[in-house]
Amino acid sequence: MGTLFDTYGREFSYLRLSITEACNFRCLYCLPDGSQRQVGCGNSRQDAPLNVAEIENLILGFADLGFRKVRLTGGEPTLRPEIVEIVRKIADIPAITTLALTTNGHRLSELAGPLRRAGLNVINVSMDSLDSTRFQEITGSRLLGQVRQGVEEAVRVGIGRVKINVVLLRRSARQNLKDFMEWVRETPIRVRFIELMQTQDNGAFFQQEHLSGDEFRSDMEALGWKEQAREALDGPAREFCHPGFVGRLGIISAYSHNFCGPCNRLRVSSRGKLKLCLFGEKEYSLRHLLQSPEQREELVCAVRSRIGEKASSHFLGDGIYGSTKHLAAIGG
Ligand code: SAM
Numbered sequence: 291m292g293t294l295f296d297t298y299g300r301e302f303s304y305l306r307l308s309i310t311e312a313c314n315f316r317c318l319y320c321l322p323d324g325s326q327r328q329v330g331c332g333n334s335r336q337d338a339p340l341n342v343a344e345i346e347n348l349i350l351g352f353a354d355l356g357f358r359k360v361r362l363t364g365g366e367p368t369l370r371p372e373i374v375e376i377v378r379k380i381a382d383i384p385a386i387t388t389l390a391l392t393t394n395g396h397r398l399s400e401l402a403g404p405l406r407r408a409g410l411n412v413i414n415v416s417m418d419s420l421d422s423t424r425f426q427e428i429t430g431s432r433l434l435g436q437v438r439q440g441v442e443e444a445v446r447v448g449i450g451r452v453k454i455n456v457v458l459l460r461r462s463a464r465q466n467l468k469d470f471m472e473w474v475r476e477t478p479i480r481v482r483f484i485e486l487m488q489t490q491d492n493g494a495f496f497q498q499e500h501l502s503g504d505e506f507r508s509d510m511e512a513l514g515w516k517e518q519a520r521e522a523l524d525g526p527a528r529e530f531c532h533p534g535f536v537g538r539l540g541i542i543s544a545y546s547h548n549f550c551g552p553c554n555r556l557r558v559s560s561r562g563k564l565k566l567c568l569f570g571e572k573e574y575s576l577r578h579l580l581q582s583p584e585q586r587e588e589l590v591c592a593v594r595s596r597i598g599e600k601a602s603s604h605f606l607g608d609g610i611y612g613s614t615k616h617l618a619a620i621g622g
């Protein structure tokens with residue numbers, strides 16, 4: 291039992307775990323040529339994503355390190371046929387008080403109820419436009435209507451917090467602000483605009499489409515949105531309210547603000563590699579320590595021994611984005 295601090299005094303309590311690299315969408319900034327990976331498959335066992343028992347052992351170890359929040363991500367996590375079982379196993383670990391999922395939402399209308407009953411309490415659904423033509427242009431998918439129904443189902447079944455992730459793209463930002471404002475007028479969801487991040491694969495797209503969070507913020511403020519005071523355990527999102535709107539808007543800007551100062555998260559890839567920073571170079575395999583619950587102490591020691599290597603900040607502003615080819619590889 292304990293807590294995990296790095297050399298900069300930051301305490302870590304939030305694990306983002308990718309459970310597959312595979313995805314059925316082809317978002318222009320992430321996997322424009324589609325996913326080269328199949329769900330749950332690999333050429334060897336080391337190449338396959340962590341199985342349910344390995345995931346459970348991993349989370350038990352991180353719970354011993356003081357972790358209280360877990361987010362499942364990918365690739366597209368709902369492509370794993372065992373997604374509800376994975377959620378149930380993690381939710382049953384008493385130390386984990388917040389269990390979140392990031393999804394493209396294509397299976398959400400059928401999964402929202404089972405996921406809620408299994409113990410999921412936060413869901414982020416990615417929707418880069420509410421216009422079906424633009425949605426298809428960005429994601430390669432015609433499923434906007436299905437995704438939207440899924441979000442409404444998640445609200446209906448009472449998943450505690452329902453959030454929408456919208457990547458800020460220069461070409462659609464203004465229209466998105468209007469459309470998403472209209473949606474949150476009467477729907478209790480939180481829409482978060484995420485500044486586009488450069489990765490190894492998306493350089494040209496980034497140059498064309500990157501819009502700074504600060505520029506977008508001015509547009510929001512001009513429409514009467516007011517920033518809320520931040521609380522100690524808040525993540526990197528800055529949240530905004532407006533009288534007369536039940537939902538909220540937010541901005542996550544990796545470039546424009548002190549994004550790394552309050553960092554409280556570590557990442558593990560679908561094949562069990564610890565990544566200290568989304569935009570770092572180094573990865574450490576933990577998989578050999580996930581084969582039995584008896585290895586928990588060794589797992590805890592292995593993570594403790596690496597945390598000192600976590601850098602104070604990413605260097606995205608200098609055009610350095612580490613070994614991250616695209617966010618589907620490690621989970622955004
Ligand atoms: N497939 C799921 C989804 O799209 O929600 C989960 C994985 S996806 C990598 C997680 C989040 O990262 C999504 O909200 C996606 O829009 C965001 N994302 C992916 N690449 C990004 C980039 N280069 N910059 C900013 N956000 C990105």
Ligand code: SF4
Nearest residue numbers: 313315317320394618
């Ligand atoms: Fe798939 Fe999510 Fe990447 Fe889009 S952002 S391609 S849905 S992993």
